Amino acid sequence: ALGRPLVRADQFSGGQAIDPMVFTDDDGQSYLYWGQGVARAVRLNADMVSFDPAQVRVITPAGYNEAPFVLKRNGTYYLMWSENDTRSEDYRVAYATGSTPYGPWTKRGIVLQKRLDVGIKGPGHHSVVRAPGTDSWHIAYHRFAVPAGNGTNREIAIDRMEFNTDGTIRPVVPTL
DSSP states (O other), rough: OOOSSSOOTTSSSSSBOOOOOOEETTOOOEEEOBBBSOEEEEOOOTTTTOOOGGGGGOOOOOOOOOOEEEEEEEEEEEEEEEEOOSSTTEEEEEEEEETTTTEEEEEEEEEEEEBBTTTTTOOOOEEEHHHHHHOOOEEEEEEEOTTTSSSSEEEEEEEEEEEEETOOOOBBBOOO
């Protein structure tokens, strides 16, 4: 749409300008999240291809590496991200909750991690979808290819993601 990157590699100090995702809130306002090493967020303009650089916020939670993803459920915002290096068998997905699209974020724990008993290593860099009109959620992610993959050779998987009655996310058990 622009013929150039929306976020330039040299535009902000610290981290890499990768792994973008857009979250659109109930009021129609969209936000852009991105970053490796440093997580950033900004309100997008109505054209969806511009923003005010002075409004960019750093929202990096403890343990954050890359792949920010935001969703909203029952009035609570969920920031999810990948921890550790993508080539590590310990690559995994963690999350925090907040009261606005910018947080403040309270880290809640790990959503998805390895299952060595069945050979699943490095599940991370995910996306979440909700079946329209339901409270049925699924998480899609990549992991080491089973049985002999490594951090470079990956496969895509999808599993159900469920919530506890208090709104916390139940740990996802990765399946074959």
